[in-house]
Amino acid sequence: MISLIGLALGFLIVIQLRSQAAVARTLAAQDDTSVALLINDLNRANNQLIQQTAALSQQEAQLRQALTAGGADSQAIEKELTMLREISGEAPVRGPGLQIGIQGSIMDFELQDALNSLRNAGAEAFSLNGYRIIGSTPIISRGQNLLIGGRSLSAPFTLLVIGDPEQLQPAADLSASTLQTRVQVNIQRKTDISITDVIASRPLIYAQLGR
Protein backbone atom coordinates (compact mmCIF):
# COMPACT_ATOMS: atom_id res chain seq x y z
CA MET A 1 0.00 0.00 0.00
CA ILE A 2 2.68 2.44 1.07
CA SER A 3 4.87 1.58 -1.92
CA LEU A 4 1.86 2.20 -4.15
CA ILE A 5 1.48 5.65 -2.61
CA GLY A 6 5.19 6.30 -3.12
CA LEU A 7 5.01 5.26 -6.73
CA ALA A 8 1.87 7.31 -7.33
CA LEU A 9 3.44 10.36 -5.68
CA GLY A 10 6.63 9.98 -7.70
CA PHE A 11 4.65 9.67 -10.89
CA LEU A 12 2.48 12.67 -10.11
CA ILE A 13 5.46 14.79 -9.16
CA VAL A 14 7.10 14.06 -12.49
CA ILE A 15 3.92 15.02 -14.33
CA GLN A 16 3.61 18.04 -12.11
CA LEU A 17 7.10 19.33 -12.76
CA ARG A 18 6.79 18.77 -16.48
CA SER A 19 3.44 20.49 -16.80
CA GLN A 20 4.20 23.36 -14.47
CA ALA A 21 4.44 26.42 -16.67
CA ALA A 22 5.04 29.07 -14.06
CA VAL A 23 6.59 28.20 -10.73
CA ALA A 24 5.41 30.29 -7.84
CA ARG A 25 6.12 29.31 -4.27
CA THR A 26 3.70 31.51 -2.42
CA LEU A 27 0.77 29.45 -1.24
CA ALA A 28 -1.94 31.52 -2.93
CA ALA A 29 -0.30 31.13 -6.32
CA GLN A 30 0.33 27.39 -6.03
CA ASP A 31 -1.44 24.71 -8.00
CA ASP A 32 -3.64 22.22 -6.11
CA THR A 33 -1.25 19.33 -6.63
CA SER A 34 1.61 21.16 -4.93
CA VAL A 35 -0.65 22.18 -2.06
CA ALA A 36 -1.93 18.62 -1.61
CA LEU A 37 1.60 17.20 -1.61
CA LEU A 38 2.58 19.85 0.92
CA ILE A 39 -0.30 18.79 3.18
CA ASN A 40 0.91 15.21 2.98
CA ASP A 41 4.46 16.24 3.92
CA LEU A 42 3.38 18.50 6.76
CA ASN A 43 1.25 15.71 8.22
CA ARG A 44 4.21 13.38 8.14
CA ALA A 45 6.54 15.99 9.71
CA ASN A 46 4.04 16.82 12.45
CA ASN A 47 3.66 13.14 13.32
CA GLN A 48 7.44 12.93 13.65
CA LEU A 49 7.45 15.97 15.94
CA ILE A 50 4.70 14.45 18.09
CA GLN A 51 6.87 11.35 18.50
CA GLN A 52 9.82 13.57 19.41
CA THR A 53 7.84 15.32 22.15
CA ALA A 54 6.82 11.92 23.55
CA ALA A 55 10.45 10.72 23.61
CA LEU A 56 11.65 13.95 25.26
CA SER A 57 8.87 13.84 27.89
CA GLN A 58 9.86 10.29 28.76
CA GLN A 59 13.53 11.25 29.04
CA GLU A 60 12.68 14.22 31.24
CA ALA A 61 10.50 12.06 33.51
CA GLN A 62 13.32 9.54 33.88
CA LEU A 63 15.80 12.26 34.87
CA ARG A 64 13.33 13.92 37.29
CA GLN A 65 12.47 10.64 38.98
CA ALA A 66 16.09 10.11 40.05
CA LEU A 67 16.47 13.76 41.04
CA THR A 68 13.30 13.65 43.17
CA ALA A 69 14.65 10.53 44.88
CA GLY A 70 17.76 12.54 45.76
CA GLY A 71 20.11 10.92 43.22
CA ALA A 72 21.04 11.21 39.55
CA ASP A 73 20.34 8.89 36.63
CA SER A 74 23.48 8.78 34.50
CA GLN A 75 21.93 6.00 32.40
CA ALA A 76 19.29 8.39 31.08
CA ILE A 77 22.11 10.65 29.88
CA GLU A 78 24.06 7.68 28.52
CA LYS A 79 21.05 6.68 26.43
CA GLU A 80 20.93 10.07 24.72
CA LEU A 81 24.71 9.94 24.17
CA THR A 82 24.42 6.53 22.47
CA MET A 83 21.61 7.77 20.24
CA LEU A 84 23.62 10.80 19.11
CA ARG A 85 26.68 8.64 18.43
CA GLU A 86 24.57 6.40 16.20
CA ILE A 87 23.14 9.40 14.34
CA SER A 88 26.62 10.89 13.81
CA GLY A 89 28.11 7.61 12.59
CA GLU A 90 30.44 7.22 15.56
CA ALA A 91 28.94 3.96 16.84
CA PRO A 92 28.55 0.61 15.04
CA VAL A 93 24.87 -0.22 14.52
CA ARG A 94 22.60 -3.08 13.52
CA GLY A 95 18.96 -3.31 12.54
CA PRO A 96 16.49 -4.13 9.77
CA GLY A 97 16.80 -2.47 6.38
CA LEU A 98 17.78 -2.91 2.76
CA GLN A 99 20.76 -4.31 0.93
CA ILE A 100 21.04 -2.60 -2.45
CA GLY A 101 23.38 -4.03 -5.06
CA ILE A 102 24.46 -1.72 -7.90
CA GLN A 103 26.27 -3.64 -10.64
CA GLY A 104 27.90 -0.73 -12.47
CA SER A 105 29.28 2.79 -12.19
CA ILE A 106 27.03 5.59 -11.00
CA MET A 107 27.55 9.34 -10.72
CA ASP A 108 27.94 11.29 -7.48
CA PHE A 109 24.59 13.05 -7.89
CA GLU A 110 22.82 9.72 -8.47
CA LEU A 111 24.11 8.38 -5.16
CA GLN A 112 23.23 11.68 -3.43
CA ASP A 113 19.69 11.60 -4.81
CA ALA A 114 19.29 8.01 -3.62
CA LEU A 115 20.62 8.78 -0.12
CA ASN A 116 18.40 11.86 0.05
CA SER A 117 15.23 9.92 -0.76
CA LEU A 118 16.19 7.11 1.62
CA ARG A 119 16.70 9.71 4.39
CA ASN A 120 13.28 11.11 3.57
CA ALA A 121 11.99 7.57 4.10
CA GLY A 122 13.58 7.46 7.56
CA ALA A 123 16.97 5.82 6.87
CA GLU A 124 19.07 5.84 10.05
CA ALA A 125 22.48 4.55 8.88
CA PHE A 126 24.29 3.85 5.59
CA SER A 127 27.40 2.12 4.40
CA LEU A 128 28.74 1.81 0.86
CA ASN A 129 31.13 -1.10 0.21
CA GLY A 130 31.70 -1.27 3.96
CA TYR A 131 32.35 2.44 4.51
CA ARG A 132 30.02 4.47 6.69
CA ILE A 133 28.27 7.44 5.08
CA ILE A 134 26.76 10.24 7.16
CA GLY A 135 25.12 13.53 6.17
CA SER A 136 28.40 15.43 6.04
CA THR A 137 30.29 12.78 4.04
CA PRO A 138 31.34 14.41 0.73
CA ILE A 139 30.46 12.36 -2.38
CA ILE A 140 32.39 13.23 -5.53
CA SER A 141 32.74 11.46 -8.91
CA ARG A 142 36.28 10.84 -10.04
CA GLY A 143 36.11 9.18 -13.45
CA GLN A 144 34.17 5.93 -13.05
CA ASN A 145 34.84 5.89 -9.30
CA LEU A 146 33.18 7.56 -6.36
CA LEU A 147 35.23 9.45 -3.82
CA ILE A 148 33.42 8.95 -0.52
CA GLY A 149 34.93 11.03 2.23
CA GLY A 150 38.19 10.97 0.27
CA ARG A 151 38.21 7.17 -0.30
CA SER A 152 37.95 5.92 -3.87
CA LEU A 153 35.31 3.20 -4.37
CA SER A 154 34.47 1.40 -7.60
CA ALA A 155 31.60 -0.74 -8.90
CA PRO A 156 30.03 -3.10 -8.05
CA PHE A 157 28.54 -1.25 -5.09
CA THR A 158 26.68 -2.59 -2.07
CA LEU A 159 24.68 0.02 -0.23
CA LEU A 160 23.44 -1.03 3.21
CA VAL A 161 20.62 0.99 4.75
CA ILE A 162 19.15 0.62 8.24
CA GLY A 163 15.55 1.69 8.76
CA ASP A 164 12.01 0.43 8.29
CA PRO A 165 12.16 -1.79 5.16
CA GLU A 166 8.47 -1.02 4.41
CA GLN A 167 9.23 2.70 4.21
CA LEU A 168 12.63 2.39 2.54
CA GLN A 169 11.53 0.08 -0.26
CA PRO A 170 9.47 2.60 -2.30
CA ALA A 171 12.27 5.19 -2.03
CA ALA A 172 14.81 2.61 -3.19
CA ASP A 173 12.50 1.47 -6.02
CA LEU A 174 12.16 5.02 -7.28
CA SER A 175 15.96 5.55 -7.31
CA ALA A 176 16.49 2.16 -8.92
CA SER A 177 14.01 2.97 -11.68
CA THR A 178 16.12 5.94 -12.78
CA LEU A 179 19.37 3.92 -12.66
CA GLN A 180 18.10 0.71 -14.18
CA THR A 181 18.25 1.98 -17.75
CA ARG A 182 22.05 1.76 -17.43
CA VAL A 183 23.02 -0.44 -14.51
CA GLN A 184 21.49 -3.46 -12.85
CA VAL A 185 20.15 -2.74 -9.36
CA ASN A 186 18.79 -5.31 -6.93
CA ILE A 187 17.09 -4.52 -3.68
CA GLN A 188 16.76 -7.05 -0.85
CA ARG A 189 14.92 -6.55 2.41
CA LYS A 190 16.93 -7.71 5.43
CA THR A 191 15.88 -8.29 9.00
CA ASP A 192 19.35 -7.77 10.44
CA ILE A 193 22.04 -5.60 8.87
CA SER A 194 25.27 -4.70 10.63
CA ILE A 195 27.19 -1.53 9.87
CA THR A 196 30.45 -1.74 11.75
CA ASP A 197 32.48 1.08 10.20
CA VAL A 198 32.56 4.28 12.26
CA ILE A 199 33.51 7.88 11.54
CA ALA A 200 35.79 9.78 13.90
CA SER A 201 34.39 13.21 14.71
CA ARG A 202 36.51 16.00 13.27
CA PRO A 203 37.70 18.62 15.72
CA LEU A 204 36.18 22.04 15.10
CA ILE A 205 38.89 24.51 14.12
CA TYR A 206 36.88 27.47 12.82
CA ALA A 207 33.53 27.02 14.55
CA GLN A 208 32.94 28.36 18.04
CA LEU A 209 30.07 27.72 20.41
CA GLY A 210 27.16 30.15 20.49
CA ARG A 211 25.57 32.38 17.89
Add this chain to the structure above:
Amino acid sequence: MTVLASVSLATFLVTGLAATQFRSQPLPPSNRLAREQALRQSVNQLEDQNRALKARVQTLQASVKSGEDESARRSSAAQQVKTQLDDEKTVAGLTALHGPGVTVLLHDGSDPNDPADRSLGWTVHYQDLQDIVNLLWASGAEAIAVNGQRIVPTTAFHYAGVNILVNNGSRLSAPYTVTAIGDPSSLATGLGNPDQLAELKSRSRIYGLGLSWVRSTRVSLPAYDATFLVKYAQPLS
Protein backbone atom coordinates in the same frame (compact mmCIF):
# COMPACT_ATOMS: atom_id res chain seq x y z
CA MET B 1 -3.41 6.41 15.18
CA THR B 2 -1.93 9.64 13.83
CA VAL B 3 0.32 7.67 11.48
CA LEU B 4 -2.68 5.73 10.26
CA ALA B 5 -4.59 8.95 9.76
CA SER B 6 -1.68 10.38 7.79
CA VAL B 7 -1.41 7.32 5.56
CA SER B 8 -5.10 7.30 4.82
CA LEU B 9 -4.94 11.03 4.14
CA ALA B 10 -2.08 10.41 1.73
CA THR B 11 -4.09 7.71 0.00
CA PHE B 12 -7.05 10.03 -0.19
CA LEU B 13 -4.90 12.85 -1.55
CA VAL B 14 -3.19 10.67 -4.10
CA THR B 15 -6.51 9.32 -5.29
CA GLY B 16 -7.81 12.88 -5.32
CA LEU B 17 -4.76 14.11 -7.16
CA ALA B 18 -4.95 11.36 -9.71
CA ALA B 19 -8.54 12.38 -10.25
CA THR B 20 -7.56 16.05 -10.54
CA GLN B 21 -4.87 15.20 -13.05
CA PHE B 22 -6.76 12.80 -15.21
CA ARG B 23 -10.44 13.60 -14.94
CA SER B 24 -11.58 15.14 -18.17
CA GLN B 25 -14.67 16.83 -16.77
CA PRO B 26 -13.76 19.81 -14.58
CA LEU B 27 -15.54 20.42 -11.29
CA PRO B 28 -18.17 23.14 -11.23
CA PRO B 29 -16.42 26.47 -10.49
CA SER B 30 -18.06 26.89 -7.07
CA ASN B 31 -16.79 23.50 -5.84
CA ARG B 32 -13.38 24.15 -7.22
CA LEU B 33 -13.04 27.41 -5.36
CA ALA B 34 -14.23 25.89 -2.10
CA ARG B 35 -11.81 23.03 -2.48
CA GLU B 36 -8.89 25.34 -3.26
CA GLN B 37 -9.65 27.42 -0.19
CA ALA B 38 -10.00 24.34 2.02
CA LEU B 39 -6.64 22.99 0.84
CA ARG B 40 -4.84 26.24 1.55
CA GLN B 41 -6.50 26.56 4.90
CA SER B 42 -5.26 23.06 5.79
CA VAL B 43 -1.69 24.09 4.94
CA ASN B 44 -1.97 27.13 7.20
CA GLN B 45 -3.33 25.03 10.06
CA LEU B 46 -0.67 22.35 9.63
CA GLU B 47 2.10 24.97 9.50
CA ASP B 48 0.75 26.57 12.70
CA GLN B 49 0.72 23.12 14.32
CA ASN B 50 4.26 22.54 13.00
CA ARG B 51 5.53 25.75 14.63
CA ALA B 52 3.75 24.96 17.90
CA LEU B 53 5.20 21.44 17.98
CA LYS B 54 8.72 22.74 17.36
CA ALA B 55 8.30 25.24 20.19
CA ARG B 56 7.10 22.37 22.42
CA VAL B 57 10.12 20.24 21.42
CA GLN B 58 12.46 23.13 22.28
CA THR B 59 10.81 23.68 25.67
CA LEU B 60 11.17 19.98 26.45
CA GLN B 61 14.80 20.01 25.28
CA ALA B 62 15.46 22.85 27.71
CA SER B 63 13.92 20.96 30.65
CA VAL B 64 15.81 17.79 29.74
CA LYS B 65 19.00 19.85 29.68
CA SER B 66 18.29 21.38 33.08
CA GLY B 67 17.63 17.85 34.44
CA GLU B 68 20.97 16.74 32.98
CA ASP B 69 22.81 19.75 34.42
CA GLU B 70 21.33 19.09 37.86
CA SER B 71 22.24 15.38 37.61
CA ALA B 72 25.82 16.32 36.67
CA ARG B 73 26.09 18.56 39.74
CA ARG B 74 25.01 15.69 41.96
CA SER B 75 27.00 12.79 40.59
CA SER B 76 30.48 12.51 39.12
CA ALA B 77 29.35 9.54 36.97
CA ALA B 78 26.62 11.71 35.48
CA GLN B 79 29.08 14.60 35.11
CA GLN B 80 31.41 12.41 33.07
CA VAL B 81 28.71 11.24 30.66
CA LYS B 82 27.31 14.75 30.35
CA THR B 83 30.65 16.19 29.24
CA GLN B 84 30.71 13.63 26.42
CA LEU B 85 27.07 14.36 25.64
CA ASP B 86 27.74 18.10 25.27
CA ASP B 87 30.49 17.37 22.71
CA GLU B 88 28.20 14.96 20.88
CA LYS B 89 25.39 17.53 20.71
CA THR B 90 27.79 19.92 18.99
CA VAL B 91 28.78 17.23 16.47
CA ALA B 92 25.12 16.43 15.74
CA GLY B 93 24.14 20.08 15.17
CA LEU B 94 22.19 20.65 18.40
CA THR B 95 24.36 23.65 19.32
CA ALA B 96 24.44 27.10 17.70
CA LEU B 97 27.85 27.94 16.23
CA HIS B 98 29.63 30.94 14.78
CA GLY B 99 32.90 31.50 12.97
CA PRO B 100 34.44 32.55 9.66
CA GLY B 101 32.97 31.12 6.48
CA VAL B 102 30.97 31.83 3.36
CA THR B 103 27.39 32.73 2.47
CA VAL B 104 26.03 31.42 -0.83
CA LEU B 105 23.04 33.21 -2.37
CA LEU B 106 20.71 31.60 -4.89
CA HIS B 107 17.60 32.84 -6.62
CA ASP B 108 15.42 31.82 -9.56
CA GLY B 109 16.22 33.22 -12.99
CA SER B 110 13.68 34.23 -15.57
CA ASP B 111 11.35 31.94 -17.46
CA PRO B 112 12.48 31.89 -21.11
CA ASN B 113 8.84 31.17 -22.13
CA ASP B 114 10.25 28.93 -24.80
CA PRO B 115 7.97 26.05 -25.81
CA ALA B 116 11.07 24.13 -26.89
CA ASP B 117 12.64 24.49 -23.42
CA ARG B 118 10.64 22.70 -20.75
CA SER B 119 13.66 21.99 -18.56
CA LEU B 120 12.67 24.43 -15.79
CA GLY B 121 16.37 25.20 -15.70
CA TRP B 122 15.60 28.76 -14.62
CA THR B 123 14.35 27.68 -11.17
CA VAL B 124 16.37 26.54 -8.18
CA HIS B 125 15.72 22.84 -7.48
CA TYR B 126 16.30 20.93 -4.27
CA GLN B 127 19.14 19.08 -6.02
CA ASP B 128 20.95 22.40 -6.47
CA LEU B 129 20.86 22.97 -2.72
CA GLN B 130 21.97 19.37 -2.16
CA ASP B 131 24.90 19.84 -4.58
CA ILE B 132 26.01 23.08 -2.90
CA VAL B 133 25.84 21.52 0.57
CA ASN B 134 27.85 18.49 -0.63
CA LEU B 135 30.48 20.72 -2.26
CA LEU B 136 30.80 22.79 0.93
CA TRP B 137 31.36 19.61 3.00
CA ALA B 138 33.97 18.51 0.42
CA SER B 139 35.65 21.92 0.73
CA GLY B 140 36.07 21.60 4.49
CA ALA B 141 32.88 23.10 5.95
CA GLU B 142 32.44 22.37 9.66
CA ALA B 143 28.75 23.31 9.85
CA ILE B 144 26.10 24.39 7.32
CA ALA B 145 22.61 25.94 7.38
CA VAL B 146 20.14 26.61 4.55
CA ASN B 147 17.70 29.51 5.07
CA GLY B 148 18.32 29.26 8.80
CA GLN B 149 17.71 25.49 8.93
CA ARG B 150 20.76 23.65 10.27
CA ILE B 151 21.97 20.73 8.17
CA VAL B 152 22.13 17.73 10.54
CA PRO B 153 22.93 14.03 9.95
CA THR B 154 19.27 13.21 9.25
CA THR B 155 18.61 16.21 6.97
CA ALA B 156 16.98 15.46 3.64
CA PHE B 157 15.62 17.84 1.05
CA HIS B 158 12.20 17.04 -0.22
CA TYR B 159 10.03 18.47 -2.94
CA ALA B 160 6.28 18.70 -2.72
CA GLY B 161 5.29 20.05 -6.12
CA VAL B 162 6.87 23.50 -6.33
CA ASN B 163 7.82 23.53 -2.64
CA ILE B 164 11.18 22.55 -1.20
CA LEU B 165 11.06 21.22 2.35
CA VAL B 166 13.88 20.44 4.72
CA ASN B 167 14.14 18.83 8.17
CA ASN B 168 10.73 18.51 9.86
CA GLY B 169 8.42 20.15 7.34
CA SER B 170 10.21 23.50 7.08
CA ARG B 171 9.26 25.05 3.76
CA LEU B 172 12.11 26.90 2.09
CA SER B 173 11.37 29.85 -0.16
CA ALA B 174 13.57 31.70 -2.61
CA PRO B 175 15.95 33.44 -2.30
CA TYR B 176 18.04 30.67 -0.75
CA THR B 177 20.95 31.35 1.54
CA VAL B 178 23.45 28.60 2.31
CA THR B 179 25.77 29.52 5.16
CA ALA B 180 28.87 27.51 6.04
CA ILE B 181 31.51 27.80 8.75
CA GLY B 182 35.07 26.91 7.74
CA ASP B 183 38.17 28.37 6.13
CA PRO B 184 36.66 31.07 3.88
CA SER B 185 39.32 30.71 1.18
CA SER B 186 39.01 26.89 0.98
CA LEU B 187 35.24 27.16 0.78
CA ALA B 188 35.37 29.89 -1.88
CA THR B 189 37.98 27.95 -3.88
CA GLY B 190 35.70 24.90 -3.82
CA LEU B 191 32.72 26.92 -5.02
CA GLY B 192 34.79 28.63 -7.71
CA ASN B 193 36.19 25.38 -9.14
CA PRO B 194 34.82 25.29 -12.73
CA ASP B 195 34.52 21.48 -12.54
CA GLN B 196 32.06 21.79 -9.64
CA LEU B 197 28.42 22.87 -9.93
CA ALA B 198 29.07 23.06 -13.69
CA GLU B 199 25.42 22.53 -14.64
CA LEU B 200 24.16 25.10 -12.12
CA LYS B 201 26.74 27.64 -13.30
CA SER B 202 25.70 27.18 -16.92
CA ARG B 203 22.02 27.63 -15.98
CA SER B 204 23.05 30.79 -14.15
CA ARG B 205 24.48 32.15 -17.43
CA ILE B 206 21.60 30.98 -19.62
CA TYR B 207 18.61 31.93 -17.45
CA GLY B 208 20.01 34.62 -15.18
CA LEU B 209 19.56 32.29 -12.19
CA GLY B 210 21.33 33.93 -9.25
CA LEU B 211 24.40 32.18 -7.87
CA SER B 212 26.96 34.13 -5.86
CA TRP B 213 28.91 33.84 -2.65
CA VAL B 214 30.74 36.08 -0.22
CA ARG B 215 33.44 35.26 2.29
CA SER B 216 32.85 36.44 5.79
CA THR B 217 34.87 36.75 8.96
CA ARG B 218 31.81 35.85 11.03
CA VAL B 219 28.72 33.87 10.13
CA SER B 220 26.23 32.56 12.65
CA LEU B 221 24.39 29.22 12.46
CA PRO B 222 21.38 28.27 14.58
CA ALA B 223 21.06 24.93 16.36
CA TYR B 224 18.80 22.27 14.81
CA ASP B 225 15.23 23.20 15.77
CA ALA B 226 14.11 19.68 16.79
CA THR B 227 15.61 16.44 18.07
CA PHE B 228 16.44 12.97 16.70
CA LEU B 229 14.59 9.69 16.94
CA VAL B 230 16.32 6.39 16.36
CA LYS B 231 13.76 3.59 15.95
CA TYR B 232 15.51 0.81 14.05
CA ALA B 233 19.27 1.11 14.54
CA GLN B 234 20.53 -0.61 17.70
CA PRO B 235 24.02 -0.18 19.09
CA LEU B 236 26.20 -3.07 17.96
CA SER B 237 28.37 -4.24 20.79
